[in-house]
Amino acid sequence: MDANLSRGEAPAGGSAYAPAFLDALVGAGLLVPTGVQGLYGRSAVFEAVGDGLNGAITALGADQLAEVLRFPPAMGQRDFETSEYLQSFPQLAGTIHSFCGDERGHRRLLARLQDGEDWTDQQQPSGVVLTPAACYPIYPVMARRGPLPEAGKVVDVLSYCFRHEPSLEPTRMQLFRQREYVCLGSPERIVAFRQLWMERGQQLARALQLPLEVDVANDPFFGRGGKIVADSQREQKLKFELLIPVNDGAPPTACMSFNYHMDHFGALWDIRQADGGVAHTGCVGFGIERLVLALLRHHGLDPARWPSGVRATLGSA
Ligand code: AMP
Ligand code: ZN
Numbered sequence: 001m002d003a004n005l006s007r008g009e010a011p012a013g014g015s016a017y018a019p020a021f022l023d024a025l026v027g028a029g030l031l032v033p034t035g036v037q038g039l040y041g042r043s044a045v046f047e048a049v050g051d052g053l054n055g056a057i058t059a060l061g062a063d064q065l066a067e068v069l070r071f072p073p074a075m076g077q078r079d080f081e082t083s084e085y086l087q088s089f090p091q092l093a094g095t096i097h098s099f100c101g102d103e104r105g106h107r108r109l110l111a112r113l114q115d116g117e118d119w120t121d122q123q124q125p126s127g128v129v130l131t132p133a134a135c136y137p138i139y140p141v142m143a144r145r146g147p148l149p150e151a152g153k154v155v156d157v158l159s160y161c162f163r164h165e166p167s168l169e170p171t172r173m174q175l176f177r178q179r180e181y182v183c184l185g186s187p188e189r190i191v192a193f194r195q196l197w198m199e200r201g202q203q204l205a206r207a208l209q210l211p212l213e214v215d216v217a218n219d220p221f222f223g224r225g226g227k228i229v230a231d232s233q234r235e236q237k238l239k240f241e242l243l244i245p246v247n248d249g250a251p252p253t254a255c256m257s258f259n260y261h262m263d264h265f266g267a268l269w270d271i272r273q274a275d276g277g278v279a280h281t282g283c284v285g286f287g288i289e290r291l292v293l294a295l296l297r298h299h300g301l302d303p304a305r306w307p308s309g310v311r312a313t314l315g316s317a
Contacts, residue, residue, distance in 0.1 A: 152185020
């Protein structure tokens, strides 16, 4: 891969390399290219569909009595380290750096800039890291509150997430939104929660008249050791995905995931059940952009002309 591509910049010639679906989305103004792969602006039409999806997910989860929590798309470096994300997915992480120097340092930075040299080593880590998954910021918060209620707890989160995986596939973005319900409690509670949401996820996709399949999956753990962890995650069926065909000539795309973390996060942050046992956790994640793209792929680029049942599900009938 050349240096520009690994930095996520569009190849010379830009959209000539892009798959036809991405071209069509850009042509219709639904996604606005920035010159960086996987980093797009979204049009009002695109956003309205995303809002409709979020509304449908809220309606589907009304009986969960979830606590709604919204965080900015970043978390503290300490909490990020505690999450062990760097042990599992160092290739996806993104950190925020800022200039913290004096005027001499500023002159050095500007000289580098003027000479077309790398200036980023003139910055320091800010102590802030981009959120890699919408549920991550809640675990330290829940831990600080003390033991969970007797019946466990469900939290509703929505966040832009960063993953450094530049791609020409419009479904693989570097910044995208995940809506999640996260369940914390006993193992039985989490297993039942995940089963319920696997059914509800399929119910939503069917109401949206999208072709779907559900399959066991694994996260992209890094390196040779990661392969062993991924195999074990599959064997234990800890992750399922709901897949929908979206991209040209590519296998179907994961648009929702249903995850059982066992006591991984509970142990890392010392989250306790009411009886003092380490909490188990699980989450259902809806990829907002991927679901919007699936709808655009299957029902056409003009949501005003989508089937009335689909529009009704999105609250736009
Ligand atoms: P995960 O945490 O990997 O299970 O992701 C949860 C959901 O987020 C996936 O099912 C996708 O719908 C969405 N997602 C994950 N990675 C990306 C990406 N690079 N671009 C857009 N959506 C994504
Ligand atoms: Zn999650």
